[in-house]
Amino acid sequence: MKQIFKKTILAAAIAGLSNYAVAGEVINDTIKYSTEGLKTLAPDAEKTIESLAYELGANYIASDEITITFSPAGSLSSFDADGYIIAEGDVEGDSITFSLLSQTDDSVTFRVTAVTDNYDTTDTEVDFGAALLNVSSILADDVSVTYSSIKAGSDAAFDEGFEGSNTGVLTSTASQISAITVTDKFDEVIDVDSGRTQFEFSGEDSMTFEIENDTSLEDSAAFTNTYVEIEIQTIEDGEDLSFLSLNGEADYDDGVLYVDYSGAVTTDTITVDVNPGSHTSLVAQAFSVSAEYFDGEADEEGEDTFSAGEDVPAGEWTLNGNVVNIPYMPFAPGISQILYVTNSGDFDGGVYVTAYDEDGTEYDLGMVATAGASSVTKITAQVKDALAAEGFEKGKLSIDVTVNAPDGDITVQAAYNIGSDRGFVITDQYKKSDTYEMMP
Known part of the structure; x- marks a missing residue:
């Protein structure tokens, strides 16, 4: 036989109130398992909850029944309990005895077989035994337990007052390792x-x-x-x-x-x-x-x-490539653009374009072309297509052209045609050099 937990003293706030109703309460604290740790175990492994501890919230008498139900279904592998469970009260000799009545895949039911005369079982703490839970169920979801009681000789439920809780979470899981972060x-x-x-x-x-x-x-x-x-x-x-x-x-x-x-x-x-x-x-x-x-x-x-x-x-x-700003470039039906990059150096360089419209909206077009060493590269179509892909087709833009090549090796030419008229755009390279030749 198993004996555990003595009846607690009623709180001072409710002392003397003989009809004060409380509900039974699950005493077990939730065990939080490592997800990774459980996954290293065999698929049919089990974990043991050493004692299912419950505080009675009512005065039980002989033949009352209490059922412990496990959720989700299938989480209970087996239940280890003595044939009789005795919980003692504060006064020497006071006790309540339970016997195991039945067991299913998801629940166990106990019947009260004896209660000491004149012993009010309210607030008595009872250890109903050990539960073996399937690791696969623990990994799948939180495993909870619910206690429900019925009166002797009827199906009338009791011990369901407004205080306490007859349901508690036995197990939960959490990842042992967090997602990697980069701090530098x-x-x-x-x-x-x-x-x-x-x-x-x-x-x-x-x-x-x-x-x-x-x-x-x-x-x-x-x-x-x-x-x-x-x-x-x-x-x-x-x-x-x-x-x-x-x-x-x-x-x-x-x-x-x-x-x-x-x-x-x-x-x-x-x-x-x-x-x-x-x-x-x-x-x-x-x-x-x-x-x-x-x-x-x-x-x-x-x-x-x-x-x-x-x-x-x-x-x-x-x-740290060359950056040239084209301060003005119009886009509209009937207007064509002229954009060239000249690379006089010995290294090819990727050409990156970022544009800004009149409202300050930025269009990061990424790498649109490669300016080959000792060559001239036209980027008009690439820029126009990339702008269209970003939803821009009409308006005025300021355009930054970045070429991954030494500063002195790169020249950007910019112009536009409206009908038979051509407008040349002065880029900020004029501020960097006294010599600058426009592309015809």
Whole structure:
């Protein structure tokens, strides 16, 4: 037989009120499990709630029944209870005895078999035994328990007063690892005057990531490895970055740098070192980072890996290219535009265009063309098509043209035709140079 919990003293606020009704109350605190920890277990694994503790909210007599129902359906694997359960009162000799009456897949029912004479069972705390729950059910949803009581010889419900709660959540789950965040992004500028062989400000760049690992959760996973992947999206065509030197162990494969850590790493600063002698030229890049944890205690299904976030923006490398502003360019039916970029240097350069209309609306058109080395590139159609794709077809614009090439190598020519008349636009290059030749 099992004996646990003595009857509590009534609160002073209700002392002496013999007809004061309260409801039974679930005493169990919710156990919050690690989602990752449970997933490393076998599919048919179980977790035990050691004692189902309930405070009676009414005066029970012999043959009253109390049913404990588990939700969702199928969450109860088995129930471990003695044939008789005795809960004692504050006064020596006072007790209430329950016997196990029946059990289904989702519930157990007890019947009161004995109550000490003149013993009011209200506020008595009872341990009804241990419940074994299916791990699969715990992972699927919160598992709750509900106590319901009926009077002896009838179906009349009782112990359902307005205070307390006869339903409680036994288990819940939470992810042990948070999504990866980037607190310090890659942000270097590639120096076009160096032939794109080095950064403008230093020889290295860094990115710092953070991941939370909440080991306070029940059955938290003990991760044995952390994998961080830095994906590189090339903004312009160029060589790969396999030549880069990284702190720590890293492998490069098809646009991704893989960093492997031992244990559960939650933060690190990854530094990229550029050696000018090991490559021909750097290109503009955008970076994103992904991470996953590996639990070494793999089951027969294979290794257990858990994502800590995918494709989180981690910064970019830009180029300190030439920027020319075209202060005025009209667009309307009957008006045609003339836009040329001349590159007199030895390096190709991506041409990026940003436009602003009379209302201040910005149209970031991205890279519209490549200005080849020692060549003239017409960008009229590309700019017009890109503007149309952004919903702009008529009005006046100010246009910034950025070319990733040394400043002295780039010239931008701008004009427009209205019928047989041509209007030449003076760009801000006039302020930078005494010599400027218009494209006919």
